[in-house]
Every structure is written in C-alpha cells, then in structure tokens.
Amino acid sequence: MKLNISKTFVNYGIKRKIFEDFPIEFEESKITSIVAPFKTGKSSLLKILAGIEQNDEKLEPIQNSFLITSEPMSFPWMNLKQTLLFANKNLDKNKIIEIAKIVGLEGYENHYPHNKSLGYRFRIALATAIAKNSKLILIDESFQNMEQITKYELYQLLIDLNKKNNIGFIVGTSNLHEAILLSDEIILLKNIPHKTYNKFIVNHSSQKIEERIKSEAFISTNQKLINVINQEDLNQNLNFIL
Template sequence: MNEIFDATAYFDNIYARPVMLETRSLTQIFRHGKLQRTVLNQIDLQVHKREFICVIGPSGCGKSTLSRIVAGLDSFHSGEVLVDGQPIQGTSAERGMVFQGYTLFPWKTVKQNVMFGPLMKGLSQTRAEEMAREWINIIGLEKYENQYPHELSGGMKQRVAIARALVNEPKLLLMDEPFGALDPHTRQKMQKHLMDLWQNIDLTILFVTHDMDEAILLADRIVVLKSNPGEIKEIIEVNLPRPRYSDLIHSTEFKQLRAHIDVLVHAQEDSLDPALQNLPKIPRMRHIDTSE
C-alpha cells in the first residue's frame, strides 16, 4: 500500500472521544421450558463517538441479539447497557435501527416513510416533509419520493430505510446485516454510500455482518464473537487507511487481516455443528457417461 497511515494516532484520536455506547457484563439467557442457553455472556464493550464498529462471528453467537438489545427491542438477563452514559429504557429515536429486511410501510410512499419518525415525535406536517425531503435528497432518491416500496429496487429500499432512521438524528445507528439480501454490485455501492454518509455526519455505527470483507472495508474496529456462550473473542483494530475502496481486498495487508479473522470466526464451527464432521458419502444416483 502506498499511503502512509499512522494507525497509532488514528486510534488515539478515537479513544480520546467520549464513549457513546457501553455494555457492562451484558448477559442474555434464552429459556425454553426447563432448558436454557446463554446467548451473550459478560459482554464488556465501549464504542466511542463517531466510531464505526462491526460485529462478526459464527451463526448463533449473538450478533443480532446484541443489536436488538442495544436498540431496546429486547430485554436482557443482567448487566448494563448505556448510551451517552444513560441506561437504555426501551426503544428511542436516539438509536436508529436498520434491518436486513427493509421494514418499510408498503402503503406509504418514500416520502411518507421517511416522514413517519418526525411526525411521531410531534413535528408539524410541514417540518416533517422538509426533513424527509432533505434526507431523500441526501440518499439520491428525490425522483422517487412519491413511489411505493414495491416500485423500488432492493438497494433503493435500503436507502429509504437508512434515511428513515437518520431523519430522527440518532446518536447511534444500529445495522443488522443491512446489505445481506443485496446482489454483490449493489452491496458494494451501498457500502460506499454508507461510508460517505458516516464520514460526513456526526454518527456512531454498530454494524452486524457475517461478511469478513465487508467488516474490514467498513470498520474502525471489529468485534469478533464466539458461540456457546456468546463472548467477545477478540477486538481488532483495522489498521488500514481511509477512505477504503473495494480494490483494497487485493492488498497484502487486507489478505493478512482477513486470514486472521477467518481463523477466529471458523475455528469452532465443527464443534458448534457436529453433524458437519461426518457427512455421508453421496451415492451415485444414476449412471453418468463422462464421454457425453
């Protein structure tokens, strides 16, 4: 890589900022009858103002559970969750949430979807419409403000979902695999658009993903979780300069970081799913003439 990047100074600057999100000994236990499973165990995490954190780990490690708890959608067993130093109490406009599913109101237009939050906060129709139009312009959908979700592509729908979250001016944006359902080209464009938004807005992001390349391209730090129980295995500082572009994946530094994360995420997969260890040999179901 040709750019000189002072990672020490970069992260010193991040750690000097106030803590926006903090979890202290956060534990979540799911119960079903007499059975119980610890999904998150003693999670201690500090996310600083304007930091971009990605959470990654094997299936069942509690990534989505963590984001839902911070959003106030789910209660938790024990511990503390603080936003700007205050314990969370249910959902709040200061914590915006974007899911993989677009969760738009199908009977509302793009503009009406984005206006929903400001109207719920008691703002006037005129002010809500002004705010909605501002964000619709920012996400580049001003030509589509009167269209309905079924008339939009997947990338457009997700941009509307992001605008609907950001119009409320949240301190923290929570994103749970928001680009998981998109095709690779659209996903790449959405990643770049999100980075442009984050670099120009006073916003802290907690982003859940299963895609290692995505985590490296987006994050300041990557929180790697392990399963059974869900615990923090490692927190990795991404020592790569910004802005980051997709061709970065070909660099030696990127490949080394990806290989390290790959080991962390997949090392325990066999123990998590013993059925994968002894897969049966597939019998030949019909005669195949290899000369055809």
C-alpha cells in the same frame, strides 16, 4: 462506550445463556462490525443495544440509536415522504428533499417501495434513521440477500454517512469481507455463551470501497481474522462466510 450484556433465553422451560457478562466496548462515532456466524446471538445483541429486547439485568438502551433488521425496513403502503413524516411529523419539504439526497433517493420521494427491492428499502430505513436524528445505526445482516453491486453502493453510502454526517454504525454480519471493507473496528465473537471477544482495528487509508478491496489493510486484516478463526476452530463449529 462500554456495556455489560447478559442474556438468557428460555425455550420450553430450558434456559440457554447466550451472553454471560459480555463486556462490549466500541466507539459510537466509528463503524464497528460484530462478526459472528448465523444464529449465535448477533441479532439479540443488536436488539438489546437498541432497547428492543431486554437484557437480563437492567440496561439503558443507547440513546438516539436505530436498528435496521435483516429484512430492511419500510412499509409497502408508504412512500419515502410519508415514511419520513410518519417518523417525524415536523419535517418540512426541504428537509425531506435533503434527507432523500443524503441517502441517494433524490427524486424518489413519492415512490412506493416494492418489498423485494432490498436496496431501495434499506435506503428508506437509513433515511428514516436520519429523520429521527439517530447518531448510531445498528445494522443486522441487512446486506446478505442483496446483489453484489447494490451491496457495494450501500457500503460506500455508510462510509460517506460516517465521515460526512458523523453517524456511527454497528454492523452485525457473518461475512468477513463485508466487515473488513466497512469497518474501523471488528469485534469477533467466539463460542456460546459469549464471555469475551477478539478486537481488530482496520487502518483503512482510503474512503473508497474499490480502493479498500485492493488495500494492504484489507488483505492483512483478512489474514489475521482467518488465523484466529482457524486457531480457535471457530469456522468448523460456527460456519462463517469467509
């Protein structure tokens, strides 16, 4: 999929261009990471793609896409079953159990989420996206406040969903390691206004996170990314999590 993004923010009458005819290209069936530091327009880009924010020029949002924000989405007054029925009232009991099983929440259909339980809430958001038949899920820095063990479990879940259920992901992140572990492709944003980007292909040989961490693909992509960041002086300007 190929799209051109332009976005200008107006703050107290002052115009600030974040994206200037930014030509983004990605494969919808893969896991793509958009790597950029905090506050450099990642969230806006994902919101434009999902149709939640407007592009400067008219742009059709991606069909069947679903955005998960940095605070994972769920309602504290709805359990998983109620949330799925709120999203799609035609679901039957078996389908609800099937979706719960896919996201690792089997047996928790009637359990209410606590707002501080980020991993659980993230799984509910994923389940909701599946209940809405989403084919592309956009994730905006959702893992940043999670514990390491929860993060790794969810990375594995995303990889499994991508391979087994054919769901594509676009992950917005500031964390290079997260991007490399998860992705088939990495889009590295540069300075604002974003006009162009660097693209990296990660050739993972395994679908298991614990194997990916030690893999040659992880080490070499990490090195390539650091080289580009250092060459273009991005880290100093933009504060990445390396």
